Amino acid sequence: MSLQYKKFLLFGDSITEFSFNSGMVEDVESFSFGSALTNVYTRKMDIMQRGFSGYNSRWALKILPKILETEANSNIAMGFIFFGANDSCLGGHQRVPLEEFVENITKLVQMMKSSGIKTILIGPGLYDKEKWESIKPDDIAEGRVRSQEEFKKYSDAGEAIAKAENVPFVNLNKAFREQGGDKWQDLMMDGIHFSGKGSLIFYNELLKTIRENYPEYAPENIEYKLPNWSDVKPDGSNIN
Known part of the structure; x- marks a missing residue:
């Protein structure tokens, strides 16, 4: 048996960069989806992880x-x-107008698809304005303001792109609303980044x-x- 492993690329912003960092999670359920993925896919x-904060x-x-070029032969x-x-x-x-966002994400999806990568598109989750602005006053003073409404617009745009490009979409905005219920704020550690509970929902979705x-490529179907x-x-004679 070959010991060359196929790879699962996680490409995103700070939520992806922090995907292994259970230390930043404040709740007792310090679940991180990056660690969980590594565990469920171990020896498979x-x-x-290629996350870039901000x-x-x-x-x-x-x-x-550059990632695809560097990893051209990495399967x-x-x-x-x-x-x-x-x-x-x-x-x-950091702001990218919605029209340009659609163009950019479409190009990213097409790049992955043209490289033969089974692509999944993920939309932004929810935003706890009160929590984020209480700990990030400098961001607010400099105009880096966010809103639930904008998160929903960009999520809907992502879903439309996924449909047009025939790739699956993980609708975290919807999943967080439905599964978080009246306590949806508990899914964000600081207002944007996921708590252990939010990370678990993302992992399951x-x-x-x-x-x-x-x-x-479901973990149970990989040798x-x-x-x-x-x-x-x-x-050791049966270690091939």
């Missing part, structure tokens, strides 16, 4: 070609694209999307590399 697929879709267009089988929380700022240099659209230790012969 490599999780390749970045938007405009800047992502500069990065993805990236599946990948997600997760931007929008920064693009949807109402001011500041992502795996559900993979199982429904790319079942060959576990090498025999379990209990099945290894004393001389």
